Amino acid sequence: KLYEGFRGKHSTIVALETVDSTNAYAVSNDLPPFAVVTAESQTAGRGRSGRKWHSAEGLNLYFSIVLNDIEPQKLLPMNIFAGYILADTLKDIADVKIKWPNDIIAEGKKLAGILMETSFSGGKLEKAVLGIGLNVNIEDFPEDIAWMATSLKKISGRNFIREEILASFMNNLEEKYDDFITGRINLINLWPFYSAFLDKKISLHKDGVKTEYTERGIDAFGCLLAENAYGRPETIVTGDIGYDFC
Ligand code: BTN
Structure with a gap:
């Protein structure tokens, strides 16, 4: 067994x-x-x-x-x-x-x-x-x-x-x-x-909406730090990064 x-x-x-x-x-x-x-x-x-x-x-x-x-x-x-x-x-x-x-x-x-x-x-x-x-x-x-x-x-x-x-x-x-x-x-x-996508483009799927970002790291709470399409920083708390890899 x-x-x-x-x-x-x-x-x-x-x-x-x-x-x-x-x-x-x-x-x-x-x-x-x-x-x-x-x-x-x-x-x-x-x-x-x-x-x-x-x-x-x-x-x-x-x-x-x-x-x-x-x-x-x-x-x-x-x-x-x-x-x-x-x-x-x-x-x-x-x-x-x-x-x-x-x-x-x-x-x-x-x-x-x-x-x-x-x-x-x-x-x-x-x-x-x-x-x-x-x-x-x-x-x-x-x-x-x-x-x-x-x-x-x-x-x-x-x-x-x-x-x-x-x-x-x-x-x-x-x-x-x-x-x-x-x-x-x-x-x-x-x-x-360990990150697969640091400084790479990712697509985040949340509530049926797909948004593109560049991954920049994580914070002390485990949230994802990312830059949106306009170059502004955002903190992402939930969502799935797609396997389409932009
Ligand atoms: C994911 O969606 O990526 C998480 C999958 C987690 C699967 C494991 S298998 C053992 C444990 N029991 C479950 O029902 N799910 C987790």
Whole structure:
């Protein structure tokens, strides 16, 4: 079985065969901090903005990590931090970059996606769940996403042991986590090394409208700093950068 023998520092690993969504499971079950929920397949894998996450059985990584005690203003930076950890973990396999806020791309296509979900109790942030879908050994994507999706297998031509990738991601995350929380890791300084589009043209899709910008960096809140078509600076809080790359 896939997750047998996976020993991290983390106390709890819930390895499921099939689940609707590892994020949904992690949000609605009582699990300790850093618990990891994994699945071989998801019947209703969730993506950003209500999209579906293609979750082919047994080929990829689908996992969610429980994070407790996060301040609400750390949520967007946490997305970026997770993207940085993933890009850093995969750097020896592929030339991986981040497309704001947290798509992981390689060779101009999407390799992984990150979805943070939260639960509130009495108006207070109770729990944050960091969900990651990483395309590992998949070769054939459904037609509607094949043009913009890739996998480690497609990039490198070889198969990977998924539990090894998960373990190195978790170790990397735990090693750098406290430095991120205390501010010793500065995402603003790291961004130029990881962004796919720094100083490049991007198209931002928001509420059905597409706007063109030049990317200039991120701020301390994880927002995107961009220059609009008139050369004026703007701070972007939400939206999707398109795969049309202007
Ligand atoms: C995106 O739209 O880019 C985010 C995709 C996140 C997918 C992962 S797979 C594991 C976890 N469980 C879910 O239902 N979604 C996330």
